[in-house]
Amino acid sequence: MLPSRGLFAALFVFLMGPYCLSQDSLVTVTAEKGDGILSLLRKQGANPYEMYDDFIAMNMENLRDSVHLYEGRTYRIPLSKVDSVIVVDTIAKRSKEIKKVVGKEFPIFGKKHAAVLPRSEKLKGAVYYLVSGHGGPDPGAMANYAGTKISEDEYAYDITLRLAKELLSHGATVYVIIRDADDGIRDERILKIDHDEVAYGDKTIPLNQVARLRQRVDIINELHRKNRGKFQRLIVTHVDSRSKGQNIDVFFYHHEKSKNGKKLAESIHKTFQKKYKKYQPNRTYTGTFEDRTSLYLVKKTHPAMTFIEIGNIRNKKDQRRILDPDNRQALAKWISEGVILDFEGGEIGPIR
Incomplete structure (x- = not known):
């Protein structure tokens, strides 16, 4: 049986990745005293190690020595790859051809x-x-x-x-x-x-x-x-x-x-x-x-x-x-x- 139109749409979003979404979908957050990249990402529910490089690339102009945050400045949070896993998991319930990646x-x-x-x-x-x-x-x-x-x-x-x-x-x-x-x-x-x-x-x-x-x-x-x-x-x-x-x-x-x-x-x-x-x-x-x-x-x-x-x-x-x-x-x-x-x-x- 062929997948439904909704399945094709979900697959398109997953395969194209976060960059097919609008800039409005990006999350921004203001760094507080004591925040580091890892702790900031973790507080936003993102995997800090998976998102580390993307965060640096997106916020380079606002980082001291490429890895330190400035208190009070606003930073962009990359869309979590975990979201893609959730999409795949949802699709998998409707199609046995797609499997969830498990670590x-x-x-x-x-x-x-x-x-x-x-x-x-x-x-x-x-x-x-x-x-x-x-x-x-x-x-x-x-x-x-x-x-x-x-x-x-x-x-x-x-x-x-x-x-x-x-x-x-x-x-x-x-x-x-x-x-x-x-x-x-x-x-x-x-x-x-x-x-x-x-x-x-x-x-x-x-x-x-x-x-x-x-x-x-x-x-x-x-x-x-x-x-x-x-x-x-x-x-x-x-x-x-x-x-x-x-x-x-x-x-x-x-x-x-x-x-x-x-x-x-x-x-x-x-x-x-x-x-x-x-x-x-x-x-x-x-x-x-x-x-x-x-x-x-x-x-x-x-x-x-x-x-x-x-x-x-x-x-x-x-x-x-x-x-x-x-x-x-x-x-x-x-x-x-x-x-x-x-x-x-x-x-x-x-x-x-």
Whole structure:
């Protein structure tokens, strides 16, 4: 039986997308004190991670440093993709030819962020091992913010989870090597310090530094062996600690003899250069990518890899990049775009 005229109309709206609707259908909202992009979208009932890029593109002229809202200014809210899913769901009740797209749940991201909706298959067949620095008995670099202690491992972990979610949404297989069952993705500025992180396989993280690093190397290399023949990459995320006056950009390390590792680091670096040029044209991006084989994980792990330093946890300007959940999401998004760039022009190649 042929679909009804109403079904054809609904299908037209769904397939043409939100841009076939009039400008009058756009929602606008005034930013209040304390609002960020994520919180503003969430208050409007939109999925903040699905709508993040569209929001920035629509409101670029009203954003500070491309990611911060101005209190009292009016912003346009993109039409939620969730609305399209609802349309499809309604049609599906009348036609078995159309199916509702359903995401998967990943408890490690926390209750609010557990659902991962598929966005593309750009990374289908690729395997990524994500390691956030320190964890367990070692909080990593420490600093004070607003009278509270903050630690490297909590912020590196949050960015790593956000990156994992981005990669999963594009069809990748992802192993999160350092894990915390309680934390999930967090949208607070100050992330509470705890010591209950474990390594993949629920392994207790050793206190001794060499034992801790060796444990990670052994886990990664064993997984790499099991996934032999697949496109595999390792991404390690740290937050640096330098003098308070030293403001640094995001920079990347790779193994000096790894052609694929260098390509991965360079692809993410190029993405950051492009983003800074677009979103912060008055500021020069000074982050670099270079070999640093002296680092234990760079030297000992088998997959082609990049080691990322996000910023200086003791510097006030860098703290804004690290503490602001919008910034952490942007970092994860930009890294994921560099990862896609690497994969689309990648090759499996040898171990190094």
